[in-house]
Amino acid sequence: xxxxxxxxxDSSFARKxxxxxxxxxxxxxIHFASDGLEGLEAIRQGKGExxxxxxxxxxxxxxxxxxxxxxxxLPAMVVVVSGDIQPDAQARVMNLGAMAFIKKPIDSAKTExxxxxxxxxxxx
Amino acid sequence: xxxxxxxxxxSDDQRDxxxxxTNVAMGQAADRLARLLDHYVVLxxxxxxxxxxxxxxxxxxxxxxxxAISAVCQGFIGNGIAGEALLxxxxxxxxxxxxxxxxxxxxTHQDQLEMLMDISSLLIGACIQGxxxxxxxxxxxxxxxxxxxxxxxxxxxxxxxxxxxxTLAIEIHYTMEAVNVNCDLLLLFTEDSVQRLxxxxxxxxx
Amino acid sequence: MPNSNIDMGDIHWLxxxxxxxxxGLVVLDKDYNIQLWNGFMDSHSxxxxxxxxxxxxFKLFPDIPEQWFRQKAEPVFQLxxxxxxxWEQRPHLFHFKNYRPITGRAxxxxxxxxxxxxESIDRSINHICVIIYDVTDAxxxxxxxxxxxxxxxxxTCVDHHTGLMALSAWQHQSARELAQCHRAPTPSxxxxxxxxxxxxxxxxxxxxxFGIVSRALRHTxxxxxxxxxxxxxxxxxxxxxxxxxxxxxxxxxxxxxxxxLSQQHLATGIAQAxxxxxxxxxxxxxxxxxxxxxxxxxxxxxxxHSSAAE
Numbered sequence: 158x159x160x161x162x163x164x165x166x167d168s169s170f171a172r173k174x175x176x177x178x179x180x181x182x183x184x185x186x187i188h189f190a191s192d193g194l195e196g197l198e199a200i201r202q203g204k205g206e207x208x209x210x211x212x213x214x215x216x217x218x219x220x221x222x223x224x225x226x227x228x229x230x231l232p233a234m235v236v237v238v239s240g241d242i243q244p245d246a247q248a249r250v251m252n253l254g255a256m257a258f259i260k261k262p263i264d265s266a267k268t269e270x271x272x273x274x275x276x277x278x279x280x281x
Numbered sequence: 282x283x284x285x286x287x288x289x290x291x292s293d294d295q296r297d298x299x300x301x302x303t304n305v306a307m308g309q310a311a312d313r314l315a316r317l318l319d320h321y322v323v324l325x326x327x328x329x330x331x332x333x334x335x336x337x338x339x340x341x342x343x344x345x346x347x348x349a350i351s352a353v354c355q356g357f358i359g360n361g362i363a364g365e366a367l368l369x370x371x372x373x374x375x376x377x378x379x380x381x382x383x384x385x386x387x388x389t390h391q392d393q394l395e396m397l398m399d400i401s402s403l404l405i406g407a408c409i410q411g412x413x414x415x416x417x418x419x420x421x422x423x424x425x426x427x428x429x430x431x432x433x434x435x436x437x438x439x440x441x442x443x444x445x446x447x448t449l450a451i452e453i454h455y456t457m458e459a460v461n462v463n464c465d466l467l468l469l470f471t472e473d474s475v476q477r478l479x480x481x482x483x484x485x486x487x
Numbered sequence: 488m489p490n491s492n493i494d495m496g497d498i499h500w501l502x503x504x505x506x507x508x509x510x511g512l513v514v515l516d517k518d519y520n521i522q523l524w525n526g527f528m529d530s531h532s533x534x535x536x537x538x539x540x541x542x543x544x545f546k547l548f549p550d551i552p553e554q555w556f557r558q559k560a561e562p563v564f565q566l567x568x569x570x571x572x573x574w575e576q577r578p579h580l581f582h583f584k585n586y587r588p589i590t591g592r593a594x595x596x597x598x599x600x601x602x603x604x605x606e607s608i609d610r611s612i613n614h615i616c617v618i619i620y621d622v623t624d625a626x627x628x629x630x631x632x633x634x635x636x637x638x639x640x641x642x643t644c645v646d647h648h649t650g651l652m653a654l655s656a657w658q659h660q661s662a663r664e665l666a667q668c669h670r671a672p673t674p675s676x677x678x679x680x681x682x683x684x685x686x687x688x689x690x691x692x693x694x695x696x697f698g699i700v701s702r703a704l705r706h707t708x709x710x711x712x713x714x715x716x717x718x719x720x721x722x723x724x725x726x727x728x729x730x731x732x733x734x735x736x737x738x739x740x741x742x743x744x745x746x747x748l749s750q751q752h753l754a755t756g757i758a759q760a761x762x763x764x765x766x767x768x769x770x771x772x773x774x775x776x777x778x779x780x781x782x783x784x785x786x787x788x789x790x791x792h793s794s795a796a797e
Contacts (some may be wrong), residue, residue: 399570425571
C-alpha cells in the first residue's frame with residue numbers, strides 16, 4: 158500500500174522541489190499543505206504518515222505543528238525540512254519529536270540518504 | 282537616447298520562488314551569525330516586493346521605527362546581475378550586541394563601527410552568496426560603505442536619488458531571541474537585473 | 488569557482504599579473520604564516536617574497552594588532568564568509584608609504600582590505616587571501632569633504648545676532664547628545680546662566696558676554712540663547728564639577744571686562760545628564776531649577792542639580 162506523504166510548506170516552489178526530491182521507487186501518495194493549520198488538518202485525516210515539514214510558515218509554524226502532533230498523539234513521522242540550519246533549531250525540533258532534519262536547499266540524494274538512514278522509506 | 286526598458290513585473294510564482302531562495306540564504310546567514318555570537322537568531326518570512334522609490338523610503342522608515350540607525354551598503358554584481366545590499370542597524374542594538382560579541386561594555390564610536398562592519402560582512406556576504414549559489418551566479422562584492430552612523434533617515438535617502446522607477450526589493454528583518462538586537466537587510470536589484478533574474482527564476486520554476 | 492578559461496600553459500601569465508597588479512595579495516595559512524606575497528607587497532614593504540614566505544604575519548609585522556586581525560580573519564576560516572575592512576575602521580593594515588611621496592598630502596597609505604576564504608581540493612578552508620587596496624585618494628577626499636560639511640553646518644547653525652548657535656540647532660544637537668548619554672553614559676552637562684542683569688546694561692555688554700562665552704568653548708561645546716535672559720551651554724563629555732570650573736572662569740572674565748556687573752548678576756544652574764531625563768526638556772528643567780536655587784542661595788551663585796536628591 159502506498160504511504161501517505163504530506164509536504165507542508167508555505168512556498169509552492171519549495172513544495173514542488175520537495176516533491177521532486179522524493180526518491181523514485183518509493184510507493185507514495187503525495188499530499189500538500191501550504192501552512193501549519195492546513196498541514197495539521199491533513200495529518201488528522203491520515204494524509205501524513207510521513208510529513209516533510211517546513212519551520213517558517215504563517216498561521217502556525219513548524220514548531221507549532223510538532224507540538225500539536227505530540228499533544229494529540231497523531232501518527233506522523235516528521236522530517237523537518239528547513240532553511241533555518243542553526244544548531245539550536247535542529248535541537249529544538251528533535252526535542253519536539255521530529256525524526257530527522259533536512260537542510261534546504263533540498264536535493265534528492267540528501268533526502269534519500271536521510272529517509273533510508275531512519276528507516277522511514279520502505280521501498281517496494 | 283537609450284531605449285526604455287519595460288517596467289519590471291513579478292508573478293506570484295516568481296515572488297514565491299524569490300522568497301524561498303531568500304529563506305534558504307538568510308538561514309545560512311543566520312547560522313553564521315548564531316555561531317559567531319553563540320545566540321539563536323529568529324528567522325522571519327522574508328518580504329519580496331517590487332517597489333517604487335517612495336516605497337523604499339517607507340521600507341527604511343519602517344525599519345527605523347523612530348530610532349536612530351546606522352547603515353552599511355555594499356554593491357554586488359555577477360552574471361550581469363547587479364544590486365546593492367543595505368543593512369539598517371538599529372542603534373539601540375549596540376548594547377546587547379556588544380555583550381554577545383564580547384566587546385567592551387563601554388562602547389566607543391570606533392567599537393560600534395567595528396561591530397557594524399563585522400555584522401554586515403557576515404550577513405550581507407552570506408545572503409548574497411546563498412542566493413548566488415542557488416541560482417549558480419558568482420557574485421563579486423564591492424567594498425562596504427558606511428552611509429552614516431547614528432544619522433537621520435533623510436541623510437540616507439539623499440544618497441540614493443537615482444533615476445529608477447521600480448525595482449525588486451527583498452527585505453529581511455533579523456531579530457535575536459531574548460535580547461534587543463534587530464536589523465534589517467534590504468537587497469535591491471537594478472531594474473535591468475530583475476529581467477535577467479526573472480529568467481533564471483523561470484528556469485527553476487519549470 | 489570554475490576557471491575553465493585558464494590553461495595550465497598560461498600559468499606564467501597569471502604569475503606575471505599577480506606580480507604586477509597594483510593591489511596587495513597575501514595568502515595566509517591557518518597559523519597566519521605567509522604563503523604568497525605578491526609584487527605590490529614586495530615593493531611597498533621592502534620584504535621580498537623569498538623572505539616573507541613561511542614567516543608568521545604577526546612576527547614579521549609586529550605593528551599589526553593581532554587580536555583585531557584574528558577577529559576579522561577567524562570567521563573567514565570558520566564560516567567561509569568574506570570579511571571586509573575599511574579605512575574608517577583602521578587607516579591601514581600594513582604601514583606603507585603613500586604612493587605619492589612628494590606631492591601627496593598623506594604620509595602613509597590608506598587601505599581597504601578584503602579577506603576571502605580559499606578552498607582546498609577537499610573543500611576545506613586552510614588558507615585565506617588578504618587583498619589590500621590603496622584608497623589613499625578616496626580617503627583624503629572624503630576627509631576633506633567631511634571637514635567642509637562640518638564647516639558649512641557650523642555656518643548655517645550660527646545665529647547671526649549673537650554669534651552663538653541657533654536655538655533649534657542647539658536643541659537638536661543637545662537632544663542627540665542626551666540620547667548618546669543613554670546609550671553610553673558619558674557625563675555631558677548643561678549650564679544655564681541668567682543674563683537678566685546684563686540685559687539691563689547696553690547691547691555692547693551683551694555682545695561682550697557672548698564673545699567671552701564663544702571663545703571659552705571647546706570645539707565640541709555649544710552655546711545658545713534660550714530666551715533673551717537665559718544663556719545655555721551644552722558641554723559633551725564633561726562632568727558637572729568640570730563645568731563649574733568652566734563657569735567660574737567665564738564669570739571672572741566677564742566681571743573683568745564689565746566691572747559694573749557683579750557675579751550675582753550671573754546666577755548659573757548646572758545639570759549633568761542622567762538616565763532619568765527622558766527628554767531634553769527634563770534636562771533643561773533640571774538646569775533651570777538649579778539656576779533658581781543659585782539665585783536664592785546667593786553665596787556662590789552657582790548651583791548644581793543633584794540627581795541623587797530626586
